[in-house]
Every structure is written in structure tokens, then in C-alpha cells.
Amino acid sequence: MNRKQVTPRVKARVLLLTITLGLLTIAGCAVNPVTGQRELGFISEQREVAIGQEQYSPSQQSQGGQFSVDRALTAYVQQVGNRLVAVSDRQLPYEFVVLNNSVPNAWALPGGKIAVNRGLLVELNNEAELAAVLGHEIVHAAARHGAQAMERGMLLQGALVIGAVAAQGSDYADYVVGGAQLGAQLLTQRYGREAERESDAYGIRYMVDAGYDPAAAISLQETFVRLSEGRQSNWLDGLFASHPPSQERVDNNRALVAQLRAEGRAGGELGEARFQEATAFLRETKPAYDAFDEAEKLIAEDKLEEASRKLETALSMVPNEARFHGLQADIMVYQRRYEAAVSGYDAAISRDPNYYDYYLGRGVAFARQGQRARANEDLQASIKLLPTALAMNELGTLSLANNDRVAAKEYFGMAAGAQGQLGEQSRAAYIRLDIADNPAQYISAQAYINQAGRLVARVQNTSPVPVSDVTVEFRAIVGGQLVSRSVVVPQISAGQGGELDSTIGFQAGALPAAGQFSVDVRGARVE
Numbered sequence: 001m002n003r004k005q006v007t008p009r010v011k012a013r014v015l016l017l018t019i020t021l022g023l024l025t026i027a028g029c030a031v032n033p034v035t036g037q038r039e040l041g042f043i044s045e046q047r048e049v050a051i052g053q054e055q056y057s058p059s060q061q062s063q064g065g066q067f068s069v070d071r072a073l074t075a076y077v078q079q080v081g082n083r084l085v086a087v088s089d090r091q092l093p094y095e096f097v098v099l100n101n102s103v104p105n106a107w108a109l110p111g112g113k114i115a116v117n118r119g120l121l122v123e124l125n126n127e128a129e130l131a132a133v134l135g136h137e138i139v140h141a142a143a144r145h146g147a148q149a150m151e152r153g154m155l156l157q158g159a160l161v162i163g164a165v166a167a168q169g170s171d172y173a174d175y176v177v178g179g180a181q182l183g184a185q186l187l188t189q190r191y192g193r194e195a196e197r198e199s200d201a202y203g204i205r206y207m208v209d210a211g212y213d214p215a216a217a218i219s220l221q222e223t224f225v226r227l228s229e230g231r232q233s234n235w236l237d238g239l240f241a242s243h244p245p246s247q248e249r250v251d252n253n254r255a256l257v258a259q260l261r262a263e264g265r266a267g268g269e270l271g272e273a274r275f276q277e278a279t280a281f282l283r284e285t286k287p288a289y290d291a292f293d294e295a296e297k298l299i300a301e302d303k304l305e306e307a308s309r310k311l312e313t314a315l316s317m318v319p320n321e322a323r324f325h326g327l328q329a330d331i332m333v334y335q336r337r338y339e340a341a342v343s344g345y346d347a348a349i350s351r352d353p354n355y356y357d358y359y360l361g362r363g364v365a366f367a368r369q370g371q372r373a374r375a376n377e378d379l380q381a382s383i384k385l386l387p388t389a390l391a392m393n394e395l396g397t398l399s400l401a402n403n404d405r406v407a408a409k410e411y412f413g414m415a416a417g418a419q420g421q422l423g424e425q426s427r428a429a430y431i432r433l434d435i436a437d438n439p440a441q442y443i444s445a446q447a448y449i450n451q452a453g454r455l456v457a458r459v460q461n462t463s464p465v466p467v468s469d470v471t472v473e474f475r476a477i478v479g480g481q482l483v484s485r486s487v488v489v490p491q492i493s494a495g496q497g498g499e500l501d502s503t504i505g506f507q508a509g510a511l512p513a514a515g516q517f518s519v520d521v522r523g524a525r526v527e
Helices: 008-026 045-062 068-086 128-144 145-155 171-175 179-190 193-209 215-229 233-237 247-262 271-280 278-283 286-301 303-317 322-334 340-351 358-368 371-387 389-401 405-415 420-437
Strands: 028-031 037-041 095-097 107-111 114-116 443-449 453-460 468-479 481-492 497-505 517-525
Touching: 028 468, 037 303, 045 107, 045 114, 045 179, 045 371, 045 420, 068 095, 068 128, 068 247, 068 322, 068 443, 068 481, 107 128, 107 179, 114 371, 128 193, 128 215, 128 271, 145 193, 145 443, 193 371, 215 247, 247 389, 247 443, 271 278, 278 286, 286 303, 303 322, 340 358, 358 371, 389 405, 389 420, 405 420, 405 453, 443 468, 443 517, 453 468, 453 481, 468 497, 481 497
Parallel strands: 095 114
Antiparallel strands: 028 037, 107 114, 443 453, 453 497, 468 481, 468 517
């Protein structure tokens, strides 16, 4: 091949092919512990478990935190989960939690870390239906469906990067930053049709082996299909987004249950009485959480007073719910009642000290009051639980106020990965600081000799902000001597530029060779 024909695009394709072939070479063939099929795999079980463990806590935080006001409910779900784990095909360090989230959803991370929202539990009728949900999620973990998605992401991206999961439409991925983004991507991925089929089929077998009536898996899917046809928004935002229901899944479940009965594996319990007892508090307090959800919508519509009244109603029914106190404090921040907001966050933290949002909100309130040390302490506590763009941006602003440019750049840089207005704001703040340190990354300069025989440069501000005092240094060999000259441009608007004259001239017939002149951007600042 002619070297001149090797374009950057061709080089990129060759590199992608080389890396992909390398991944295929190092990848081992493994036997799926659930299906018994041989499959490609290069994420070890140790790494798979580590990923789940690392992402479990921030994933819970990003979805509302644990339902701490009724810890007995989580203990009950863990008990049902353990009953299914005992008959599963793969032993992992399984854990089960109930999340304080009204969206009907459940999810599993690699390594057996599983969560179910209270919004789904309140829609179920008996323990067997809960077993159907948990069995399905157990199979996702046991059959390596999450790990397989990451492996596909690695191959498709052409690089061994765990964060290459192909997930779209994640609100949490837009909000969280750093390592927690992987968990957000894993939670919002949509499993393939075959993975859903496997999880239904083997989950039902786990139900039967654990002593549950498998017919509950049929009725559960029938309910899901009916709700999906009704286009209920909360279901579409939750379980249906990652586990789409279909009549095909109902028919497959019905056929499998009929086969199991033909094999003499019928019967089993529904556990309705136990389930109703375990979820009694959840069902009794549903009106309070409905009011909480309505308050969140009202806040989004900037109807703060109405939202506050809704929360007062919720608190009258469940005074110990930390989320209610926390949202009431959020309203006070929006109203710039910072001292009252701090008291509200104190009330929330006293009831649940393990949720990031209370520390984040209190940190913001302290910052607005000028209490930098206390603000920094709370914001740091929030990012330990869940690293968010808002906390990073606030910490960057505090660092600037303390004249710590290095720390400010680091925080703004982390927040810059977020989407939306906050991400744009953080990127702009980062660039404002980084231009002074690395001006040549944002201001391009190309030197050439013009028709008059003078050394000039095309200077372009490629950053999204206007820059001032741009210092451009010219160098050239003139008459056998090195000549250098600095020119300062007072201001260049974002995306603008022009020609800059060095005032260094050359005699006709004595123009320098290409390697005998250059130009560099030495300095710039942003006001």
C-alpha cells in the first residue's frame, strides 16, 4: 500500500481491528453457570463481584437511597431472596435492598447486588410474585448478563475500558460523575431478548425449586402487559424501560409452567398472608408517598408553596420519613431561606444519616451563608456517598473563593462531564482556569511568510469564552541570528481570530526555510 494512501480514518480502522483481535485473543471461553453454554468472557468473576460491590452503594444513592423508615421490609425481601439464592445455579455474595423510590422497578448489578423499589412492591399481590421478580434479577446476575453487556461494550468500542457500556437515556448518568457513571449506565441498560427469555425461564425454575407457585410468574407478566398497553408513565419510566413486557413472554412463561406441571413439579405456595403483613406499612402510607411525588412535580413547575403544603400532608402521616424533611429543606433553599433549610436538613440527617442529598443540600445552604468550612465538610460527605456534578461544581466555587486554583480546576473538571446547563457551566469554569495554564490548547497559531516578506500568524480562539492579553511569541532565523518577538493581543472573542504581524521582515530572495521560523502562544487569561 502506498504510504500516502494511509489516511487517518484507515489508520483508525486498522487500530480498532488490532485492538479487537487482541481482546478476542486474550478473552477466554467460559461456561455460563446457568445455561451451561460456552461463551466468550474476559471479565473474571472476581472483577465482576468487585464491580457490583463498588457500584452498589452509589447506585442505591442515585435511586432514592434505602427505604430506611421500614427496615423490616428490606429484611423480608432479603429473606425471600435468600430462599431463591439457595437453589440458584451460581453462588455469589447476593444482597437485596428496598429503595425509597416510587417508580416500579427492580435491577441487578454484576456480582449479585439486587434492589427493588417500594414502588414495585406496592403493586405486587403476594410473595410468589415477589419471588418471580427477584428470581428474574438473580438470573441476570448469575448468568452474567450485566458482565456480558460490558464485554460487548468493550469490543464495540475497541478498547478494554469498563465504562464502555452502551447505555442511552440515563438521567442518572447525566447527574453523577466519576466512577459512579458505570453504575448509572448498568442500571439503565436494556437487556436483549435472549437475556430476558433466560431470566424468565430460569427464574421460574428457581421459584419452583424454592417452593413457590410458578403460576405467579404468569399473572405477573400478564399484569405487566396490561399496564404497558395502558401506557402508565411510572411503569414506562421504570421496569418496562429495561425489562419490556410482551405477550410472547407471557406465552413462554405459560408453556414452561405447563411443562413443569407435566413433570410433576406443580404446587407451591403464593405466600399472600406473609406478603400482606410484610408490606402493610408500605400500603398504609402510600398516600403520604403519593403526596411526596406530587410535591416533586410541583417543585419542577416552580409551585413551591403548593409543594410545601403537600409535604406537610406527607409529614403528618409519616413524620419520621427523612426524604420528606429533605425535600422540604430543598424548597427552603430555593426560597433562599438558608438558615431554615439547614434545620430541615438536620432533621433529615438525624433520621437517615446515610443519604447523600441531605449533605449536598446543607452544604449548598452553608455556602450561600458564607460558611465555607462547614459547606466544604458537607459537600465532601455528599460525594463520598454519591459523586455529583452539583457537589463538584460547588466545591470548585469554594476552592476559587479560597484562592486554590489547582483544586478548583480538579473539581470543575470532574463536573464538566455532566450533561445540561450545569455541565456547560462547569466546563466554562474549567476552561477559564485552564487557559492560563495551557493557552496553546485553546488558541491556535500558524506562522507563515506573507507576500510582503513578513513573518505573520493566523491566530484563532477555539475556546467558548473570550480571552484577553494573548501573548504570541515569534521566532525566526534572520541573517544567521535567532530573532524573537512577543506580541500581545488585547482580546479575542470566542471562536474568532485573525492575522497577527510579528514585524519581523525578510529581504527578497532571502526568505527562511520552513524550519527556520515558528510561533507559539505563551499566555492568555479570561476575565
